[in-house]
Amino acid sequence: MSSPKDFVLSCPLPLTDYPTVTLAHGGGGKLTHQLLEKMILPAFQSPLLETRHDGAVFGIGESRLAFTTDSYVVSPLFFPGGDIGTLAINGTVNDLAMCGARPLYLSCGLILEEGLPMDTLWRVVKSLKSAADAARVQLVTGDTKVVDKGKGDGVFINTAGIGLIDYGQPISPASVRAGDVVLLSGDIGRHGIAIMASREGLEFETQIDSDCAPLASAVQKLLASGVEVHCLRDLTRGGLGTTLIEIAESARLHIGIEETAIPVREDVAAACEVLGFDPLYLANEGRFIAIVPQKDAERALAAMRSEEPATGTVRIGRVTDSPSGMVTMKSRIGTSRIVDMLSGEQLPRIC
């Protein structure tokens, strides 16, 4: 039992503002952060449970391990460039990779809705297997539950993963220093647009596929190249913008990026225009940023560019001391603006 002194008894969220859970609490923006920081993290109070990391890192024997989990509730289950199965494997593989770990073993929990066509389940199972093979991880333990019709949505998947860390230095926002450079592994926004198009039945001139892909090989190339790596982060819920803000806030430093340096495919930019989305906040499932010291930038770029899906890596900005905790972006026309966290989500259930 917890003692009263370390465990507040009344709900720590302002119930008058949000008496119930809203979709925005899962969107990766301000409300998601509020839920985490005001309720969940204070309740669990584990030194390993970091706000700002994709997984927990701890030692067992002589080994350093990373451990992470994500649930996947994407709608629709199948979309251009992927499906809930590829997402459930790559998402967790990528979280391990961002801890600097080589992904080894995954668990898989399925929550099925009564009435789900059996061959839909079979497509998802095949997809899980193919994605695990492609990412070189083994699914080693699992669970299947069924809920009544109308109490689920086809298939929800949880995967948890264990990876082994060989890299000796801590990879975390706390390792980021003024003077570091920010590298982005390729173009952004495709996953978000692919989901949106598929959900709403939109058609563009070209089909926009999700960028969903495993990132562990590219990260391992980077770590093996001998450069210092200060921070890694994949750009899922909340996109590049939210990720950079989290790092800047956590590191108490400023990150300045240049809009013209950020690759956005023309068709994605056009779709964003039509739909009123900002690609900075769109989810990606195969993109990450690496923050490295200036002196190592060229070698890091070369290492990342040597491996798919990071062959399009570019330098997008740098870290400075102030204004602390903020992200600013120099626009195409030369003006500078603050990049702020969205209060809700642009798109619910994108992963």
Next chain:
Amino acid sequence: MSSPKDFVLSCPLPLTDYPTVTLAHGGGGKLTHQLLEKMILPAFQSPLLETRHDGAVFGIGESRLAFTTDSYVVSPLFFPGGDIGTLAINGTVNDLAMCGARPLYLSCGLILEEGLPMDTLWRVVKSLKSAADAARVQLVTGDTKVVDKGKGDGVFINTAGIGLIDYGQPISPASVRAGDVVLLSGDIGRHGIAIMASREGLEFETQIDSDCAPLASAVQKLLASGVEVHCLRDLTRGGLGTTLIEIAESARLHIGIEETAIPVREDVAAACEVLGFDPLYLANEGRFIAIVPQKDAERALAAMRSEEPATGTVRIGRVTDSPSGMVTMKSRIGTSRIVDMLSGEQLPRIC
């Protein structure tokens, strides 16, 4: 990508019989086993993904680890003796314990339904924390997703867990030998009845609380007592009956149990009579069986009885060579009957 030779392309389940997922596919009986054995296990084909174990066991460095996962979809969220939070912690802790592991770290993935009262979520979060403290495990990583109203059911929780195995011998049905004895850690059936009563608003003369409890301490006492332990299994979905059948089938041995030796509380027996349930198949969340050699039976009993919640441990039967793969039970009146697996479930969504 998988190659055609190791991966059949059409759905391996007889779609004419079950074109869609039914609640019984999640009930822990025959259909759950069919889904696992015909679809999921052949698809993933990992040597670590065993049909008959509660978790995967593997080495990392010099350490042997257990890794397991379960999703929790219990309805209602709160019931006499526990709630979805205690269940999510104890269920995964107990799966690790059944691998002979000392539970160390848990992950926690929440899938929340839009509109969930925030103070309900807070109750669940507090319960997760209290149960983790009581079981001496740390929640170290997590994830929160929100689904649209009507696409979930309040809260679903997935926990995955990592534990460390010190015990040197393999604990598995394959280690069971003819001549072994079967020990049961206490009375059965309370969790199933507690859920049923709570769901249907039934009232009995006495309140029947779930037996939900962490089993790791009792298992550690047993393992530290110096006895040989051949197999451990907690008695969740499917209950004692299904668990014993799984072990008998997997070990290709016969397990004979005595009805009069199996503790069932009077109020639970009375509730079963009224509701038409067989306590043999009711889920428990704080009970397990240990299969040990005859020579170690007394010491094993003493070790288990020294620690809650196993102080009521009794000997309920023994293992013989034949009839292979079967479980038989000698009834109160001296006749013997075959214990068969249920085709569906007595109670859906009990965990």
